[in-house]
Structures are given as C-alpha cells and as structure tokens.
Amino acid sequence: MNTLAARIELIQPEIVAFGSGTIARVAQFAREKGARRPLVIADAFNAARVDLLGLPGDISVFGEVKPEPDIPNLEKALAVAKAAGPDLVVGFGGGSAMDLAKLVAVLGSGRQKLVDVVGPDKVEGRDVFLVQVPTTSGTGSEGGIRALVTDPATENKLAVQSRFMLADLAVVDPDLTMTVPPQVTAATGVDALAHCVEAFTSRKAHPAIDLYAVEGIRLVGRYLRRAVVDGSDREARAGLSLASLYGGFCLGPVNTTAGHAVAYPLGTRHHIAHGLACALIFPHTLAFNMPAVRDKTREVLKALGLEAPDDPRAAFDTTYRYCADLGVEMRLSALGVPREDLATMATEAHAIRRLLDNNPRDLGKDEILAMYEAAF
The missing domain is CATH 3.40.50.1970 (Rossmann fold)
Structure with a gap:
C-alpha cells in the first residue's frame, strides 16, 4: 500500500x-x-x-x-x-x-x-x-x-x-438510468462496488483515491437495493450514478485487481455481461484477499452496511448473500459455462498480470481454478 x-x-x-x-x-x-x-x-x-x-x-x-x-x-x-x-x-x-x-x-x-x-x-x-x-x-x-x-x-x-x-x-x-431493469441494475451496481473495493485494497492503493473508493462503497450500500426494488427512485439512481463515477476515478491512477482478472474470461469466452461477471466473482476474491487486507476488508463491509467479521469464510458468506439477495445469479453453471472450460479460464485469468500484480495477495492458477469450481 x-x-x-x-x-x-x-x-x-x-x-x-x-x-x-x-x-x-x-x-x-x-x-x-x-x-x-x-x-x-x-x-x-x-x-x-x-x-x-x-x-x-x-x-x-x-x-x-x-x-x-x-x-x-x-x-x-x-x-x-x-x-x-x-x-x-x-x-x-x-x-x-x-x-x-x-x-x-x-x-x-x-x-x-x-x-x-x-x-x-x-x-x-x-x-x-x-x-x-x-x-x-x-x-x-x-x-x-x-x-x-x-x-x-x-x-x-x-x-x-x-x-x-x-x-x-x-x-x-x-x-x-431509470430504464435499466432490476437484474442489470444489481450487476452493474456491484461492478461499481468492485471498482471501489479493488482500488481500496490494491497494492497501489493511495489515500488520495481511498476517499473516492470508500464513499463509492457507502453509496452502493445505501442505494443499490433501493434502485433494484424501485427503478424510478430518483435519489437511489443518483446515488448509484455517483458511486459509478467515483469508481471510474479510482481506475485511472490505481486500477482493479484480481476480481476483474478472474471475471474477464467469463465475458471474453462466454459473453457474460461484464457487470454480472464481476458481481459473481466479487465474494470469492474479497474473501481470498482478506488475510492480506483484513482491516480494509472489514471497513468495506461496514461501509456496505453489512456485518464485518474477522473470518474470511464469514466475509464470503456475507457478501455472497448480499449479491444473491439483489437477484444476481451466482452460479457459473446457470450461466452456461461448461465445467471443462474452468481450467482454461484459470490459465487465461492468471496471465492478466497488469491486474493480478496489483492484488494485495499473490493469486496462483490453482487458486483461481478453485474459485471457479466454488462458483460453478
């Protein structure tokens, strides 16, 4: 950091x-x-x-x-x-x-x-x-x-x-954004969240960007569920638009980490929408990285309005439920990804060094494959 x-x-x-x-x-x-x-x-x-x-x-x-x-x-x-x-x-x-x-x-x-x-x-x-x-x-x-x-x-x-x-x-x-349907609202909202979280926990994280990242996380926690439930909620839509903008500000000087690297093959190989891919992967990489950035991970969960346990498994369960309760499909099998592709996807994700080198914890190919297996 x-x-x-x-x-x-x-x-x-x-x-x-x-x-x-x-x-x-x-x-x-x-x-x-x-x-x-x-x-x-x-x-x-x-x-x-x-x-x-x-x-x-x-x-x-x-x-x-x-x-x-x-x-x-x-x-x-x-x-x-x-x-x-x-x-x-x-x-x-x-x-x-x-x-x-x-x-x-x-x-x-x-x-x-x-x-x-x-x-x-x-x-x-x-x-x-x-x-x-x-x-x-x-x-x-x-x-x-x-x-x-x-x-x-x-x-x-x-x-x-x-x-x-x-x-x-x-x-x-x-x-x-008022016309965006609930499932797309949920997935893209978690994509904005992932930008902020990955920048906040990156090896390149910087206090000048942390303020955008943390406030973006708070905005998602405050408004995403509201916008999913009622797409005409103007205040909620504005909160998400601001969170997305803040996430964009995080990308320039800091960029994303493992979450996006692991999500990319879902889009390139199987044409799964980027926001959905990032949302599905989000709990897996957050929990994996927690031992390296425990305090920041707990701060992320608190900013989202969730319980903030010390245990990575509990953090995974909390964020998985959060995404699933928004209506995000959290199973690769339900999105048409064949199990025999998981190893190839892991190899491709592991090669995205421009993102994985930013990750706060080293992530090997076998560990990426384990994430895909868990998400299958």
Whole structure:
C-alpha cells in the first residue's frame, strides 16, 4: 500500500456535469465548440433515443455496440467514422459504448491502428472532441483513460490507456438510468462496488483515491437495493450514478485487481455481461484477499452496511448473500459455462498480470481454478 507521500496523478475529465437534467449540457457543449458533424457511438437501445442529446449539425450514429465489444465491432465503428469525418464523438450507453467511443476518437483519423496503441501511453493524439454520457451505473468509463476491446483470435481483452482518451465533457444524468431493469441494475451496481473495493485494497492503493473508493462503497450500500426494488427512485439512481463515477476515478491512477482478472474470461469466452461477471466473482476474491487486507476488508463491509467479521469464510458468506439477495445469479453453471472450460479460464485469468500484480495477495492458477469450481 502506498503512503500519503507516494506520488500519484489524478486525471479526470475537464468538465463533469452531474445531476438530473444535465443531458442538456451535451448540446450546449457541441454548440460552444462549433461541432457540425457529431458521431454518436451507442448500443441499439440508446441509438433509438439519440434525439435526447439534442446535437446540432449533420449527426451520424453507430448503433451496433455489442456487450463486450471485440475488434470487428470496433472496425465497424471506425468505418462509420471514416465516412462521417466527425468533429465530435459522443459515447452514449454503458461501458462498452464509452470504451468504443474513446477508441474511435483516437483512431478515427487513421494515423494509428489498434495494434499501435495497445498498452499504456501509446496514443499520439486526438483531433476531435470527446463527450461521454453513461446510461448505466457501473463501469465509470466516463471518468477514466482506459478502453477495453476483445481480440476474438485469443479471446483476451486488449487494454488501451491514454490521457488522450479522457473525455472533454462527462455528463452523468441519473435520469438516463431509470430504464435499466432490476437484474442489470444489481450487476452493474456491484461492478461499481468492485471498482471501489479493488482500488481500496490494491497494492497501489493511495489515500488520495481511498476517499473516492470508500464513499463509492457507502453509496452502493445505501442505494443499490433501493434502485433494484424501485427503478424510478430518483435519489437511489443518483446515488448509484455517483458511486459509478467515483469508481471510474479510482481506475485511472490505481486500477482493479484480481476480481476483474478472474471475471474477464467469463465475458471474453462466454459473453457474460461484464457487470454480472464481476458481481459473481466479487465474494470469492474479497474473501481470498482478506488475510492480506483484513482491516480494509472489514471497513468495506461496514461501509456496505453489512456485518464485518474477522473470518474470511464469514466475509464470503456475507457478501455472497448480499449479491444473491439483489437477484444476481451466482452460479457459473446457470450461466452456461461448461465445467471443462474452468481450467482454461484459470490459465487465461492468471496471465492478466497488469491486474493480478496489483492484488494485495499473490493469486496462483490453482487458486483461481478453485474459485471457479466454488462458483460453478
């Protein structure tokens, strides 16, 4: 864990507009910047409500963003960008849409290809404005500098990190999340929780980020159940939107750990939604890490409003019940994952060193396989 004097850079969008009705800020920004050719990157549902953005000019829409987008999905979006020649890119949707919007914004000029920018700080620049508008409360991608896309040849996620992918404007309007169904609300809410918990307990944890992490956990504890029970609860939706944003702030300077590494193969190999994968895995990695970060783990549980035992098994039971009671499916078998794939998944997860090296406790391949077996 880093001390208070350890170096850290906090990189956040130049403007964050938060609150009910702030979607109007998108059109205002576009007019201020003189945008005439906006390109919206969205999933099919949000592509059908692009009018909510109120964008000026000749609007183009790529409305085919897939859950867990892959390289062919990105290439389709880039083809639309090439034809449109946008001066403004808007990510409108969940983390998948916002991640693709980041990549389209930096690759749309054609000067660089995806293979040139995979990894940290390889992007050379950006010629267009970038606005991010989340419609779910989970990824916090609107506040960060990373984008993920799956390589179908290897079934692994490729991560691009660059400050050039940071939004000029992030508009977090909780009203846009009112249509998210209960099960998705639950899973994405635990994804936001996992971002905060993993950053708080990471080997790279820093007091400058801990305040976002702990408050994000408290917000999830206070509001997630309410939003699942009543999706029209505006206060609960706002609390989750803020928790998601705080989780995004945690990702830039600290990033995630074992929870996300173990969850990734569920998405890349079996197309399980990212939020659901993270929620299913959450109790397993929290309990595994507890011996290395006992006090912080107990603080996490207290912030969630749960019992805070000293025993990892009891911590597992508590958080498993918490997720299951929200309606999250906690069995890999029920999600169509075949048992014979577990060992391959464990090998793939163990290779994600950019995340596992942040974990507070060393996690071997056999231990990952044991988690999958327990979750099966």
